[in-house]
Amino acid sequence: MRRPFIVSTMCGTLILLAGAPALAADPIATDSHGTKGPDRRIGAVAKVRYTSSGGPAKGGTITSVDPNWTPPPCWYAPEWKATEFRDFRNRLYFTARHDPDAPDGALKDMSDENRSYAEDDYNIDKEKDGMWWGAQFSPDATVAEQAKCNKPPFWVENGETPDVPNVISPEILAGLAYKQITVPGTKVSLAPGGASKVNLPTWAWLDKGEFKPVSVTAELDAGPLHIEATTTAKPVSLTIKPGTDDAELLPASGTCEINDDGSIGEPYAKGKAGRTPPCGVVYERSSGQGTYDLRATATWEITWEGTGGAQGTLPNGEYGNDQPVKVEEIQSVNR
Incomplete structure (x- = not known):
């Protein structure tokens, strides 16, 4: 059975593809990706881990009294070392190329993206100096919510904090932890x-x-x-x-x-x-x-x-x- 996945293009839109098996994420599992996208197991080191203290063996999760507040649906975090990112992008392109249901233009968009990343050889010469960051999604995030994190993967030097919205932070982690209580x-x-x-x-x-x-x-x-x-x-x-x-x-x-x-x-x-x-x-x-x-x-x-x-x-x-x-x-x- 084909399952949909989502990738972002350089222009920031979302392209729906079918074919690659998506990774299902348990909301209390150590891997918080919940990514409705291609197999990201190459690298994909941005794992949010949860530990609980004082919670009951049985109970339920709390609901916010503020109807306008919800836990973060998406965020950006370190995902790949340089060589891992190159392998991931190649795998992504290969999947799309062999998917007969891929939307028109998807393959060209991915090819253009990969060509742009390849201009600097995916920063492989900076393997120890930084990482490629990518969007992560809550398992129950809607397509509309995922659109809030539609920025393509970007390079960040070690020790730097990227100046983009929804970058992983203590506040975002606090909101994710809220959901697990x-x-x-x-x-x-x-x-x-x-x-x-x-x-x-x-x-x-x-x-x-x-x-x-x-x-x-x-x-x-x-x-x-x-x-x-x-x-x-x-x-x-x-x-x-x-x-x-x-x-x-x-x-x-x-x-x-x-x-x-x-x-x-x-x-x-x-x-x-x-x-x-x-x-x-x-x-x-x-x-x-x-x-x-x-x-x-x-x-x-x-x-x-x-x-x-x-x-x-x-x-x-x-x-x-x-x-x-x-x-x-x-x-x-x-x-």
Whole structure:
């Protein structure tokens, strides 16, 4: 089966070709290329590696509360030594030449590109002085997002930072690490036990230790370049939605702040029936034969720090779960 791949031309447009097997990239794998392009295994040393600290064995990834922010879809990073780049370009041309589905003009564009690179013999005489940089793409980047990094491969001397947009940086790595953060689920404890009762408080809480900071470090090593960033998610609150409009939230905002010990809310115990819980809900109508879907969503504050003392913040993240809640009327006893 033919699979599409994308290459950039000297004029900066994107040419769609078919035929070469694309490398699939696991979003948590050590190779972050996700390149929808020809086999880049010749060289291709720009690998972003991820390590996690404090994350749960099971959970889910956070979603930004800012709908206008997404993790970086593409970036430029060191990929090839000079001889590796020459071999890659030759292989790319060979693939296109033997692809009957290649668009008109694609072969000529590649030939012109290779001729331009060959004028300086692909900088092979500078093999130890620098590297060829190329565009890298997030595995789920759309074609439109990939167009943001349509600059052809370019040569960069060791120790220099190219003056082009989307060059790999601690901030970009922080955004990539954000995408890898896994946080625990938010199934809350509810009490009193059994079905909740109409017009009586249902206590909700999460024990301490269940929610603690989670960090992911993204780092890149390519030749003499080492760059990294650690993104940390810190739990700050839990928001409850009762699953029905016929309910009163406690507190009224539905947002329960995290306690100093890392717990949320307060566990129910005998003797507390007459008290108002710091985190909970009062259902005002029975759920009948069914249940209400109570949703508990944790909010995580996101900060990062990286190479050279760089640091900053990213939009808060959210992750939540639904859980069924049976609500019954209080049974009266006639004597």
